Amino acid sequence: MAAKIFIDGEAGTTGLQIRERLAGRRDLEVLSIAADKRKDQDERKRLLNAADVAILCLPDDAAKESVSLIDNDTTRVIDASTAYRVDPNWAYGFAEMDKGQSDKIAKARFVSNPGCYPQGPIITVRPLIDAGILPASFPITVNAISGYTGGGKSMIGEYEAAGASASKVMPYGLTFQHKHVAEMVKYSTLDHAPLFVPAVGDYAQGMVTFVPLQLHQLDKVPTGREIHAAIADHLAGIKDSFVTLAPYEEIAKTPELDPQTYNNTNAMKLHVFANDARAQVLLVAVYDNLGKGASGAAVQNLNLMLGVSAKDSVAA
Template structure:
């Protein structure tokens, strides 16, 4: 059976990548809107209600508008905006977050695609809280860097125009009120939001999140091996794309490069620790436009269609 899919906002970076991945599939009929009618509510409503699954690649307000235009009880939705990520009526679209989440997504009508930064933070922290290695009230800091594609068309054009003269490392969100904070807090299991300090690099796509842990603040500090074992156990046997690198006592690792998994849906987690100093850092490396955006949407689409969740997706 062919599924009718409408990408509302297909002209944006995420929408274009989703369309590119789906165009060759014979199990999907892509519904397209005349470019001149992209802002026409009637035309969008017709396609939204004709689709089996609508994928929304829009700003938050426009995504909410699209949902309001769906008047039937059958169109299913994957929303790539942040409009519904902590909404209890929507299923969070990070399939590897728990043993049951892939099935929850498969059965859902409304799925909220995760944000790019939160996925790495959630992937590294949630298993530690679930295994009681770190208390939920532990103060958490997140440092991260992403390619400029995460900033949308305006930022992409600015960086490409500047070429080699663009800032190689541009910290932002220095008011510490980033829109991803509620999502990070809820799905990691934190009682309070982390201190989140992201940056943009002078490269197109790819991402690293880093979570440093001052374990000496704990009366019963976990070892690096215990942190690593919790991650390995959490993701063992899952059919998704999150993998855990071996625990090694090394000073540097070249593959902690934000661009190493570009074009794939792989997310690799690393644990580095000094037990004597009771310190550790957790890294997640992945493509902000792959697992962080369009790849996650395709994975969720596959689950909702009841097929292999890895279809049309590459591993690193």
């Protein structure tokens, strides 16, 4: 019997992309709410309780309301908002984060889809702390750029209306209180909040995160190759991973750092650049803010929860 899936908020950017990724899946029955009933609480409640898995693509408060409307003990939930991302009662939906994370997601009733920005820093920093290369107290800086679709309908409208006059690169979050910082701290296993500077670019989707490391203060300074090896060891223990690591190379530039390289996929590629003489390393992750950063991750989590092989699905 086909699993019943209800996307609460299917008209939004993430919801639309999830629906597109599920189109043609014979193992699923996607329940849909009529356009004129999207704000009808009774109809939403009916569909939420009829679903085997509900995927919430809503603002935080609306997502919490949807969870409260589920009055059975069978509907499973994937929430794409920030409402439950650091809630210990919810499984964090970043399957490649740790060796056992995909199993936790598969068994969970409640899964919080990760934010787009945190995934790059988490998957590059956490393995280094786990390996003892970096202490959890190490000061971390995260710089990142995302396509304007990461800002939702309002930002999409602003950029498309601005046309040629739109800002090519616009840093923001300059009070350093971005809502994704809590995820970075918890799941990177850091003792302190990183200094996070996000930026939006004048393109629709795709992102790059940068974590520069000044390593001279460490008692034992790792080489770039040692850092690369630690990340490679971490990824080697992850089954059905969509995250890959580029070969270690001493190069001045590469076209693979174009933020749009993996658009419309669930792929993420990591890079390690280093100058050992200066004890400096740069950790880079390239992925799609609407793919691995949102809808692709949601479908990957859905497949895990349903026991479907992600590699044989349309998650990519």
